[in-house]
Amino acid sequence: MIDALLLIALLGPWGAAAALAAVLRRAPRAAGWAVAAAGGVSLSAAAWLWLRALRGVTTVAGPGMLFRVDPLSALIAGCIAAVAGLAMLPWPGPTDDDPEPGRPRTFRIFGSLFALSMLLAVTLNNVALMWVAIEATTIMSAVLIPLHRSKASVEASWKYILIGSVGIALAFAGTVLAYFDFISLLGRREDALNWTLLLDAAPGLHPDVLRLAFVFLLVGYGTKAGLAPMHTWLPDAHSEAPAPLSAMMSGVLLAVAQYAIFRWKAVVDAAGGPAFTNQLLTALGLLSLAVGALSLVRQQSYKRLLAYSSVEHSGLICLGFTFGPAGVFASMLHIVNHALAKSASFLLAGRVLARYRSPEVDRVSGLVRTMPATGSLFAAGLLALMGLPPFGLFVSEFLLFKAGFAGGHVAVTSAALLLVAIGFAGLAGHLARMLPGAAPEGIAAGEGPWIVFAPFVVSMAALVTLGLLLPDGIARLIGRIVEGFPA
Amino acid sequence: MQGVFSQISVLGASGVLLCGLLLLWRRGAGAYISAFTWQSAILAGLTAAIGYFGNDAQLYAVAALLFAIKAVAIPRLLRRLAARFTVSRESAPFVNTGTSLVVSGLLVLLAYAAARPLQAIADAPTKDGMPLAMGLLFVSLFVVVSRRQALTQVVGFLMLENAIALLAVLATYGVPLIVEIGVFLDVLMGFLVMQIFLYDIHDTFSTTDVDVMRRLKH
Numbered sequence: 001m002i003d004a005l006l007l008i009a010l011l012g013p014w015g016a017a018a019a020l021a022a023v024l025r026r027a028p029r030a031a032g033w034a035v036a037a038a039g040g041v042s043l044s045a046a047a048w049l050w051l052r053a054l055r056g057v058t059t060v061a062g063p064g065m066l067f068r069v070d071p072l073s074a075l076i077a078g079c080i081a082a083v084a085g086l087a088m089l090p091w092p093g094p095t096d097d098d099p100e101p102g103r104p105r106t107f108r109i110f111g112s113l114f115a116l117s118m119l120l121a122v123t124l125n126n127v128a129l130m131w132v133a134i135e136a137t138t139i140m141s142a143v144l145i146p147l148h149r150s151k152a153s154v155e156a157s158w159k160y161i162l163i164g165s166v167g168i169a170l171a172f173a174g175t176v177l178a179y180f181d182f183i184s185l186l187g188r189r190e191d192a193l194n195w196t197l198l199l200d201a202a203p204g205l206h207p208d209v210l211r212l213a214f215v216f217l218l219v220g221y222g223t224k225a226g227l228a229p230m231h232t233w234l235p236d237a238h239s240e241a242p243a244p245l246s247a248m249m250s251g252v253l254l255a256v257a258q259y260a261i262f263r264w265k266a267v268v269d270a271a272g273g274p275a276f277t278n279q280l281l282t283a284l285g286l287l288s289l290a291v292g293a294l295s296l297v298r299q300q301s302y303k304r305l306l307a308y309s310s311v312e313h314s315g316l317i318c319l320g321f322t323f324g325p326a327g328v329f330a331s332m333l334h335i336v337n338h339a340l341a342k343s344a345s346f347l348l349a350g351r352v353l354a355r356y357r358s359p360e361v362d363r364v365s366g367l368v369r370t371m372p373a374t375g376s377l378f379a380a381g382l383l384a385l386m387g388l389p390p391f392g393l394f395v396s397e398f399l400l401f402k403a404g405f406a407g408g409h410v411a412v413t414s415a416a417l418l419l420v421a422i423g424f425a426g427l428a429g430h431l432a433r434m435l436p437g438a439a440p441e442g443i444a445a446g447e448g449p450w451i452v453f454a455p456f457v458v459s460m461a462a463l464v465t466l467g468l469l470l471p472d473g474i475a476r477l478i479g480r481i482v483e484g485f486p487a
Numbered sequence: 488m489q490g491v492f493s494q495i496s497v498l499g500a501s502g503v504l505l506c507g508l509l510l511l512w513r514r515g516a517g518a519y520i521s522a523f524t525w526q527s528a529i530l531a532g533l534t535a536a537i538g539y540f541g542n543d544a545q546l547y548a549v550a551a552l553l554f555a556i557k558a559v560a561i562p563r564l565l566r567r568l569a570a571r572f573t574v575s576r577e578s579a580p581f582v583n584t585g586t587s588l589v590v591s592g593l594l595v596l597l598a599y600a601a602a603r604p605l606q607a608i609a610d611a612p613t614k615d616g617m618p619l620a621m622g623l624l625f626v627s628l629f630v631v632v633s634r635r636q637a638l639t640q641v642v643g644f645l646m647l648e649n650a651i652a653l654l655a656v657l658a659t660y661g662v663p664l665i666v667e668i669g670v671f672l673d674v675l676m677g678f679l680v681m682q683i684f685l686y687d688i689h690d691t692f693s694t695t696d697v698d699v700m701r702r703l704k705h
Contacts (some may be wrong), residue, residue, distance in 0.1 A: 126666070128662055128663070128666040128669070128670075129665070129666060129669060132666065132669035132670060132672070132673055135673040135677070136673060136676070138677070139673070139676050139677050139680050142680055142684075143680055143683075146684075146687060149687065149691065150691075151691055151692065151700075154684070154687045154688055154691045154692075154700075155688075155700040157684055157687075158637065158684050158688060158697070158700065159700075161677070161680060161681055161684060162631070162640055162644065162681075165644055165677050165681075166628065166631055166644055166647060169644070169647050169648060169651060172651055172670070173624060173650075173651045173654060176651060176654055176655045176658060176659065176662065177605070177654075177658070179659055179662060180605065180609075180658040180659045181608070183659055184608055184609060184610070188659075188660070190663055192663075193662070193663065193666065206604065206608055208604040209604050209605060209608060212601065212604060212605070
């Protein structure tokens with residue numbers, strides 16, 4: 001009973017918020033706060049699910065085990081609820097630099113549905129329904145990219161929906177192939193697509209069919225995860241989207257796709273050993289790292305910098321999956337760190353864009369003087385993304401490289417380390433040009449009310465906490481994930 | 488009986504694939520839309536036939552949905568779009584007709600190679616159609632990347648969806664109904680959003696040739 005209630009509390013508020021936002025056309029402020037309240041309820045439910053997972057309780061609800069929240073689902077759902085809650089906060093009005101003041105009606109509706117579909121994707125046990133939910137995330141987010149119609153945003157949204165839909169369709173082909181293998185062995189069953197059942201049956205399935213399926217699944221979900229060479233839509237979509245949407249797409253949508261890859265990797269590995277999946281993930285991971293890191297050096301737009309940094313981190317997370325249990329631990333921690341740092345950075349970049357009216361690094365100078373709070377928080381976000389201590393990404397990257405060397409992947413880990421260093425230099429160079437100096441003419445100095453910055457301060461504080469002492473609650477939850485997935 | 492079933496499934500799958508290949512040598516939005524309509528209709532018929540021979544009443548419902556959405560509703564919307572934009576010709580695709588046909592031939596061969604592990608374990612009478620479904624999957628992907636009219640890309644995407652539906656019905660006699668409904672919903676919503684974007688592209692760039700969209704390179 002409590003299981004079902006918890007899931008309703010996690011998912012329901014976003015559905016209700018979307019409906020309210022659609023109905024309350026005349027009362028935008030009320031609708032905005034209704035959405036924010038939904039975020040609060042959903043986040044509380046996610047925290048509760050997290051606590052239950054820590055105690056070793058798997059939350060299950062619905063007919064035929066439709067929903068299932070294990071430690072992995074709890075971890076990602078927590079990230080989604082937190083980032084969506086932050087991104088949907090309707091900050092005050094025209095005096096402030098909020099990129100989407102008060103959040104327009106379309107944004108309230110589709111942003112809530114977007115959050116709902118991401119949460120569904122990580123709580124549904126049926127892998128085909130998980131696919132349906134992930135495909136829905138593409139649709140809900142694509143609608144919002146051309147919120148302010150311009151040539152660039154129309155082009156970005158077209159690229160996004162076309163590449164995203166085609167890619168994700170391939171993932172469905174992979175799902176069908178795995179289902180085909182399952183039923184030719186065990187016969188037709190309604191619940192044959194449940195991940196738990198697939199995993200149990202996997203040792204008896206045909207490894208070569210599952211390998212073919214995994215190629216489709218990896219290309220499909222890899223497209224959504226921003227892995228090179230299928231990443232081409234990502235820099236456009238993430239940089240042209242309104243800042244709160246970029247925050248959700250970069251912060252947690254990529255993690256949802258990684259989640260799907262990880263679930264499928266477990267099934268394929270159980271059938272034929274991890275060598276095949278590890279080779280593919282290593283290749284795509286290294287390529288993504290290279291594309292991301294090298295683009296960080298030559299990019300001239302700060303929103304695109306953040307987008308390419310996502311490609312880089314996505315590649316790193318993929319590599320971690322191949323480094324055995326210690327690597328999986330590091331990758332999961334990295335997902336949490338990246339969600340916190342990237343969502344805050346994108347929202348702050350939106351404030352910078354609203355003030356300077358240009359996405360070019362060269363047009364932004366004197367950031368610390370014109371926008372002291374935004375500027376320093378933005379700098380902190382970028383330093384965190386570079387992997388500097390005392391922020392959490394330093395710890396997760398350190399653990400990841402350590403796992404790589406300890407596992408004997410010396411060449412791959414060294415290459416990754418070098419690429420991360422290049423990306424570091426690229427981001428640092430751009431940041432150093434934005435912060436000091438005098439502001440361009442016509443750019444006013446000053447900041448909005450302090451309350452606007454409270455959530456960002458919380459994000460940064462959380463990142464520092466993760467970097468300095470790695471809270472027990474997170475370490476134990478990820479420990480449980482690693483136990484559940486013998487790599 | 489089994490022999491007839493097997494022949495019908497290969498015949499149906501070939502028909503579906505042929506409609507996909509039509510995209511490569513016919514020109515013009517009208518021809519593309521007809522090819523897609525016929526493809527969906529054949530796919531719906533095949534699904535119903537597999538439901539009959541395989542004794543699965545659920546497949547009748549799937550076939551009816553398929554026909555209603557992909558052979559009636561979506562083609563209607565596509566024709567409205569085409570009339571509005573007067574995109575009569577795919578004037579100069581990125582890859583010319585002759586090369587396209589050679590590439591597709593190779594892709595179908597590749598599909599036969601890729602589907603071998605599948606055929607090895609399948610014992611259903613429908614298994615000989617599976618490489619054809621894989622072939623359509625690759626050909627549709629090729630259409631999406633090699634054409635420059637946004638409308639053609641949409642038709643390519645819809646054919647890719649058909650290829651996967653064909654693969655599912657041949658390999659597994661269809662995925663569970665709840666999944667099928669979810670997939671239909673996604674296809675329909677996805678198509679509606681693409682349609683909105685097509686209007687956006689047309690209004691913003693005054694053409695639907697995606698080659699004009701080059702602002703965001705790098």
